Amino acid sequence: MDPILTGLLKPKSIAIIGASTNPTKIGYKVVLNLIESQYKGGIYPVNPSATEILGLKCYPTVNDIPYVVDAAVITVPAKGVLEVTKQCGEKGVKGLIIITSGFGEVGDVELEREIVRVAKSYGMRVLGPNIVGTLSNSDHMNASFAPFLPLPGKASLVSQSGALLIAMDAATYTRRVGFDKMISIGNMSDVDFAELIRYLSEDPDTSCITLYVEGLHDGREFINAARACKKPIIMLKAGVSEHGAAAAASHTGSLAGAAKVYSAAIEQAGITQATDLNDLFDSTLALSLQPTMKGDNLLILTNGGGVGVLATDAAEKYGLPLKFAPPEVQEEMKKHMPDFGSAKNPVDMTGMAGNDWYYETTKSAFAHPWVDGLVVLYCQTAITNPAEIAEAIHRGIKDAGVTDKPVTISFVGGEECDNAMEWLVERGLPAYNAPDLAVKSIINLRKQQQISEINNNGSYNPGKIDSEKARAIIAVARKAGRDALTEIEAKQVFKCYGLPVTATDLATSEEEAVELAEKIGFPIVMKIVSADILHKSDAGGVKVNIKNTDQVREAYRTILENARNYKPDALIEGVAVQEMAPWATEVIIGSINDKTFGPTVMFGLGGIFVEVLKDVVFRVAPISVEEAMRMQNEIRSAAILDGTRGELPRDKAALAKALAAYAYMVDDLKDEVAESDANPVILYETGKGVKVVDARIILTKK
Ligand code: COA
Numbered sequence: 001m002d003p004i005l006t007g008l009l010k011p012k013s014i015a016i017i018g019a020s021t022n023p024t025k026i027g028y029k030v031v032l033n034l035i036e037s038q039y040k041g042g043i044y045p046v047n048p049s050a051t052e053i054l055g056l057k058c059y060p061t062v063n064d065i066p067y068v069v070d071a072a073v074i075t076v077p078a079k080g081v082l083e084v085t086k087q088c089g090e091k092g093v094k095g096l097i098i099i100t101s102g103f104g105e106v107g108d109v110e111l112e113r114e115i116v117r118v119a120k121s122y123g124m125r126v127l128g129p130n131i132v133g134t135l136s137n138s139d140h141m142n143a144s145f146a147p148f149l150p151l152p153g154k155a156s157l158v159s160q161s162g163a164l165l166i167a168m169d170a171a172t173y174t175r176r177v178g179f180d181k182m183i184s185i186g187n188m189s190d191v192d193f194a195e196l197i198r199y200l201s202e203d204p205d206t207s208c209i210t211l212y213v214e215g216l217h218d219g220r221e222f223i224n225a226a227r228a229c230k231k232p233i234i235m236l237k238a239g240v241s242e243h244g245a246a247a248a249a250s251h252t253g254s255l256a257g258a259a260k261v262y263s264a265a266i267e268q269a270g271i272t273q274a275t276d277l278n279d280l281f282d283s284t285l286a287l288s289l290q291p292t293m294k295g296d297n298l299l300i301l302t303n304g305g306g307v308g309v310l311a312t313d314a315a316e317k318y319g320l321p322l323k324f325a326p327p328e329v330q331e332e333m334k335k336h337m338p339d340f341g342s343a344k345n346p347v348d349m350t351g352m353a354g355n356d357w358y359y360e361t362t363k364s365a366f367a368h369p370w371v372d373g374l375v376v377l378y379c380q381t382a383i384t385n386p387a388e389i390a391e392a393i394h395r396g397i398k399d400a401g402v403t404d405k406p407v408t409i410s411f412v413g414g415e416e417c418d419n420a421m422e423w424l425v426e427r428g429l430p431a432y433n434a435p436d437l438a439v440k441s442i443i444n445l446r447k448q449q450q451i452s453e454i455n456n457n458g459s460y461n462p463g464k465i466d467s468e469k470a471r472a473i474i475a476v477a478r479k480a481g482r483d484a485l486t487e488i489e490a491k492q493v494f495k496c497y498g499l500p501v502t503a504t505d506l507a508t509s510e511e512e513a514v515e516l517a518e519k520i521g522f523p524i525v526m527k528i529v530s531a532d533i534l535h536k537s538d539a540g541g542v543k544v545n546i547k548n549t550d551q552v553r554e555a556y557r558t559i560l561e562n563a564r565n566y567k568p569d570a571l572i573e574g575v576a577v578q579e580m581a582p583w584a585t586e587v588i589i590g591s592i593n594d595k596t597f598g599p600t601v602m603f604g605l606g607g608i609f610v611e612v613l614k615d616v617v618f619r620v621a622p623i624s625v626e627e628a629m630r631m632q633n634e635i636r637s638a639a640i641l642d643g644t645r646g647e648l649p650r651d652k653a654a655l656a657k658a659l660a661a662y663a664y665m666v667d668d669l670k671d672e673v674a675e676s677d678a679n680p681v682i683l684y685e686t687g688k689g690v691k692v693v694d695a696r697i698i699l700t701k702k
Pocket of ligand 1: 021026162163
C-alpha cells in the first residue's frame, strides 16, 4: 500500500491544527473524539494561544511538535488553511484531513487548487476539504467531529456528504449494520473515490465497500478501480435527475440522462446499486457478512405460509425465482415437520416448528449440495422463543460445516424478535425484519457472484480499421465550417470501422443519379444531402422503393424542389442514391460524449420502442462483444430479438459485433464525435447480419 496514503488514513500520530479549549468548537471536538476513541498514536493539539487542551500539551505551530506527525486534521478557518498547509509540508506531514469548508463548494476553486498544489509540492496528500474527517474502528481512531465511532463491522463507507456520514454513523447502532471505516471525502480536491476503492480493496479490515456518491470527477478511473476491486461494492448515487436532454442534437443525446449513464457505468463497474438509504444499509449488511452465492438454487425455510409466499414473490421480483427442491432434499426436510407441512420450496415446517426442527432443517438444508443459498424465516409464535430459535439456526449453520454459501434470516414479530436478530447479526448472520429484505439481500449476493464471473475487461478486436480516413472525412466537414457530417460522410466514417452500411453515393445531376442507381441495383432509395436539412423526411427529401431509371429522374427533380421549398437558403450538395435494404427488425445504435464517463454507446429497438417506451440501454465505450450481447438481453423488449409470434430469432451475434465496433469507433474518435446515431439499423434473422440504413454524426466543438 502507498505509504503516504497509509500515513493519511492509518496515521501513527495526528496533529489537530485549530484545536481549541472551547467545547463548542470543532477543533475541541476532534481532540476529544481522538481521546475517547482510545487512539493509540500521538495526539498533538496545535493552537498559538493555548498551552494545554483536554490534558494534552498544545503547540503554537505544527513545526513546534518535537515528534513525527503523520496526519494533520485542519480546523482553522478557510483563509488560514494555505499557510497551515505550508507549515505541514515543512514539518514532513504525510496527509492533510481538511475539515474546513468555504472552498470549491462555494465557488472558491482557486484556493482549493492552490492548497493541493502546495501540498503535493511537499509530497502530501489531501482528504477534503469540506469534510467531517475520518473514522476507523480497527485503528481506534475518530479523527472527525462525528459523535462516536460506528458500530464495529466489516464494511467501510466512503461518503461525499459529511452530514450523511454523521447520520449513518449514528444509524449503524439502530440498524445493527457495522462498519470499520467511515471516510468523508467532501470536495475530493485530491484523494477521490477511485483511490479509496483501491486502498480499501487491500485493507484487511474491510470486507465490503459502501459508497455514497453525488458526482465523480473522473468516471473512467472510477470504473477501472471498481473493476479491479476484489471486494463487493455497493453504491447509492444521489442527484440522478435528468439533465441536458433538451439541448441534444441526436436521438441518442435526447435519450441519455445522467441517471441512465450512471446506472450503465455502475453496472459495468460491477457495483451493486442501492435504491435508497435503507437499501444501502440492508445490502451492506449481507455483502459485508456473507460469501457470494455461487449458483441459482435458493431454498427457503419457514414456519409460516404467509411469509413464505411473500419471500417467494420477492425471489421472483428480484430476479431469482424459486425452484422446487429435488426429491432427496424434500425427503430430508420431511423428517423434521408434520405430515401437513410442505417440503417443496419454500419448505414450510408449519407453526408447530420448534427449536429442534429449526436446527435440523437448517443444518441439513445448508449442508446439502443442491442448495446454493438459504433463507430462514421465522414468525413469532406462542409455542416458541425467538432467542432459542435464533440459537438453533446459528447452531444449525455452524454444524453444517459449510462456509462458502450465504444465508440470510428474517424474524417477524416483536421486541424479542429484534433482540434475537441483533444476536444473529453479532454472529455474522444477516437478519432482517421483513422476509422480502432477506430474499433481496441473498439475491444481491448471487448478483455479486455473477458480476465477478463476467469478464468485464474483455476487449473488442476491431480488425482492420481506417482511423486516418475517418479523421480526414471529419476534417473536410470542419474546414467547411460544419458541425455535423452529411449522411454520406457519416456512413463513410462508419465504414472505416467495419460497420455494415448500405451502399450510398452522391449524385449531383440526374444523369449521375441514374448511373449510380444502375451500379447499386434496383430498388433504391434517394435522399437529399444538405447539412442544413437534418430532418430529411420532414422536408420531403426522401423517396423509397425506386424501381427504374424514369423513377430515378423524377425522384431527383422532386427531392430538389421539395428541399428548396422547405428551406430556400439551404446549401444543397446533391442527392444520395442508396441501396434499399429489405426491411426487418429496426434497431437504433447511438452515442454521446458524457461529461463524466466520456464516450458512451446506446442500444435499443427502433420505432415505438425507442420513441414511446424509451427502451434503451447504455454502456461506457469501448465494450467487448460479450458486453454488447448483454446490452441486447437487458432491454425490456429483449424477447423480440429472440423471435416472437413465429418470427425467426434475429442475428444477435452480428448485432453484438456491430455494437462493439460502434463503441470502438466513438471511443477512438472521442475528440471529434460529440453525438451520433445509426438509426435505423436493420437487424435480420440469424446468419443474415445487420445493415446501417441512416447515419448521423455531430462533431465536438473546437
Ligand atoms: N494555527 C492554529 N490554530 C489556529 C490558527 C492557526 N494558524 N488559526 C486559527 N486558529 C485557532 C483559533 O484561534 C481557534 O482557537 P480558539 O478557540 O482557541 O480561539 C481555532 O483555531 C478555530 O478557529 P476559529 O476562528 O474559532 O474558527 P471556528 O472554530 O469557529 O471554525 C471551522 C473553524 C474550520 C470549523 C469553520 O471555518 C468551518 O469550516 N466550519 C465548517 C466545517 C464543516 O462543516 N465541514 C464539512 C462537514 S460536511
